Amino acid sequence: MKYNTLGDSDLRVSEICLGTMTYGQQNTRPQAHQQLDYAVERGINFIDTAETYSTPMNPKTQGKTEEYIGEWLVKQQRDRLIIATKVAGYAPQLSWIREGKNHLNRKNIEQAIEASLKRLKTDYIDLYQIHWPDRYVSLFGRANYDIASRGETVPIQEQLEVFADLIKAGKMRYLGLSNETPWGVCEFSHLAKQLGLPKVISIQNSYSLLNRVFEIHLSEACYENNISLLAYSPLAFGHLTGKYLEEIPANSRVGLFPKFDDRYQKTNKIEAVTSYIEIAKKYDLSPTQMALAFVRSRWFVTSTIIGATTIAQLQENIDSLNIELSQEVLTEIDEIQARYPNPTP
Template sequence: MKYNKLGDSNLNVSEICLGTMTYGQQNTIEEAHQQLDYAVAEGINFLDAAEMYPVPTKAETQGKTEEYIGEWLVKQQRDKLIIATKIAGQNPKMTWISGGKNQVDRPNIQQAIEDSLRRLKTDYIDLYQIHWPDRYVPLFGAPDYDPKNERDTTPIAEQLEVFAELIQAGKIRYLGVSNETAWGVCEFCHLAEKVGLPKIVSIQNAFSLVNRIFHINIAEACRFNNVGLMAYSPLAFGLLTGKYLHGVPENSRVALFPGFEQRYRKTNLTEAITAYVEIAHKNNMTPAQLALAYVRSRWFVASTIIGATTMEQLKENISSVEINLTEEIIAEIDEVHAKYPNPTP
């Protein structure tokens, strides 16, 4: 396992980050702890959670993911681990979080951090992230940006002021964003420098073989602002494993939560995945290993977030760190991308 410095923080994070959004929904607490034990034994020191987890989020289970991690964390050497979690952005449908009035403002930030600290059974969070922007932006595969959808939002400078107080109080160490845009990255960094407030060190956005949108312009913004990418959904909701090419396996996420994968069901997706699966098999690796090795190989990726519901999946995903793609394999991948560019942006 290799470790990378996350942005301009002093956090050296494992190149694989263990995502935990299935804990409390698809995974029991015993299964979660088994995964956590194995991941740490394999050299992973970076865990990612969120106040709204598990997914799909609902009132009955919200917060269980952090609770499961907390029960495990109290038995570990806390200073050896890097714990990341997130505050939910605006979503009036999530009435069980802040009564549906979950703007990223002072009262909600203060409540969210206290709730996460309590559930995680820790005194501090290493990386605290804004799960999605407080302002309007197209999210999760939504159509193009439309100014007509603008809404009331807490100014970024005001958000940073509250996070600065939490850093000063020792409750969080560093700040990150998620599902952000190039403009958002630049604005967060510019305002932090201008006003003397904490600068973001990371961004957590989707990036995979079938979604390379990040590479177009957000990568440039992150490069010049020294913001590291935590790449989520590197397997495109499991579709890049190829297991859905011939139907929907029993107990898979798509089977359990039909319609939940619609972000990824787009034109040319099947054709692209079929081609990537062929490349993987031709080069004696699994499709999942190819997909994860590709994400890990990109210069702007600080850590690749993996998720698994079984130990077999977890072991396969972690084993991808042993694979380094040759220039020839990258060229094959780029040929497929040129033919089927970004089917799931």
Template sequence: MQYNQLGNSELLVSEICLGTMTYGQQNSIAEAHQQLDYAIAQGINFIDTAEMYPVPPNAQTQGTTEQYLGEWLAQPHIKAQRDKLIIATKIIGTGRNYKWLRDDAIAALSRKNVLQAVEDSLKRLQIDYIDLYQIHWPDRNVPMFGQVEFNPAQEREMVSLHEQLETFADLIKAGKIRYVGVSNETAWGICEFSHLAKIHNLPQIISIQNAYNLVNRTFEINLAEACYRENVGLLAYSPLAFGRLSGKYLQTTPPNSRMALFPNFGQRYYKTNVNLAIADYVAIAQQYALSPVQLALAFVRSRWFVSSTIIGATQMEQLQENIDSAKVQLSAEILTAIEEVHYRYFNPAP
């Protein structure tokens, strides 16, 4: 397992990060702990969660994922190696009707909400500090989760980025969090956060967690340059496009799969040309004696701007294949074939 420096921080994160958003919905606590044990035994030191997990989010299960992870972290043999693990979690942004999470969730990133959210996550996780605290999505009006056009008519009140950074600075001083990251962010957001941090001596954003995979490479258009110039590492989520890049959805939707259980989730992967592109990528994998999963994950891992690839699985066999993909290196010939498909079906799932 390779380890990469995350932004300008002291964090060295494994090139594969264990995502946990199925814990408490599709995975029991026993299954979650089995996955966690296996992952760290393979060299993974980076675990990502969120206050709203599992997904799809609802009032009955919210926080369960952090609780499952917290019970695992509280075990004496795991607690003894806490300093070797990098635990990341997230606070929700504005624009979702999650009033059941906090009374004033509409002002998602107010100082009061952030301080409360950190304390709640620490309690559920049963730890003293969070290594990477992330804004799950921006507090301001931005297109995200498959939307592609900015609409000024949807402008709303927001907590200023400056105020957000000031709150995070106080949490760092208090020892509650170590570093700050963003998720589902834009190039403007990366640059503005970085600019404010520099001129006001506030915490620098070290990471961005955005979707990136063979059918959604929009990160390359503007965000790659912004992150390069501001030294922000990409934590690529959905590297398998909700499992679709495994090829298993090409003919039918398998029962008990995520798409079968939650058909309204991940709508971007139902768009025109997605299946056509996936079929071509599956054909490339078969031509070079790779599984479609190996091809998809190895491609994401090969990109210069990716600090870590976030994988998730409901079955141990899936987890093992995902982690084993770290052994796969794509040849120049395979990468050329991938580019040909990419330009034939340009970002069908932005």
């Protein structure tokens, strides 16, 4: 396992990060602990979760993922692990999280981190991330930016001031973003530098063979500000494995939660997936491992977040570390991207 430095921090994270959003719905407590044990045995030291998990988000399972991790974490050597979690951005439809009055003001951020610390059974969080911005942005595959949708927001300076106090109090070590835009990255970075507030060290955004939008503008913004990408959905919700091309398995994520798959029901998705799988077959590669190896090969990716519901899936995902894509494979991948550019952004 290779370990990379996260932005301007002293955190050295495994190049594979264990995502945990299935814990509490698709995975039971024992299954979650089995996955965590296996991941650590394979050299993973980086675990990502969120206060809203498990997903799809609902009041009955909210917080269960952190609880499962916390029950496991108390039996581990804490300082050998890097735990990342997230505070929910503004989303009034999440009425069960702070009664839907969940702007990222001081009261809400402090309440959120205290609850996460309690569930995780730890005194500090290594990387505390804003799950999505506290302002309108076009998220999760939605269309173009709509200025009419702009609304109330907590100024970024105020958000940074709260996180600065939490860092001083020892409740978190570093700050990260998620589902952010180039403007947001630059504004957080500029204000932190100008006012001596905590610098953002990472961004967790979707990146895969079906969604390479990060390369266009965010890669520059992150490079100039030394912000690491934690790539989530590297298998595009499982579509890049090919398992959904014919019929949807009943116990799969898409089979269980079809509305959760809207982001991937786009023009040219099937054509692109089919083409990528053909490349994998041509070079005797597993489609899963080729997709993960591609993400890992990008210069701006510091760690790739993988999620699995079975140990067999987790093993295949981690074993992708043994794959280095040749220039011939990368060239053919780029040809498919040119033919079907970013079908599921």
